[in-house]
Amino acid sequence: MGQSSSRSGAVVSGRRWLALVVLCTGVLMIILDQTIVNVALPSIQGDLGFSQSGLAWVVNAYLIAFGGILLLAGRLGDLVGRKRIFITGLAVFTAASLLCGVSGSQELLIARGSSRASAAP
Secondary structure: OHHHHHHHHHHHHHHHHHHHHHHHHHHHHHHHHHHHHHHHHHHHHHHHOOOHHHHHHHHHHHHHHHHHHHHHHHHHHHHHOHHHHHHHHHHHHHHHHHHHHOOOOHHHHHHHHHHHHHOOO
């Protein structure tokens, strides 16, 4: 009986480490994505003709949507399932990031940037 409880403790401990790695990977994606956008701002300004205030909207659209959706997504995760919401958010975030990369106008980039934030893992 002592061995089975020891094994179940090891399994729980392993699952906790896996959950921590997945969580850290999601946070890394968010930070890396924002860093890439900040590095690309001069190219975005040149290619799409953004003004300085327009460039601020590229970053702020993401941050405003991310902050607004964060609590809602947490509650939705409690109701529907954390894993399902995380996987769905990851897929939508990846697709929205791809669409941001191929945006051809200022309006599309800002709109897609805010939709990308609403799906951040």
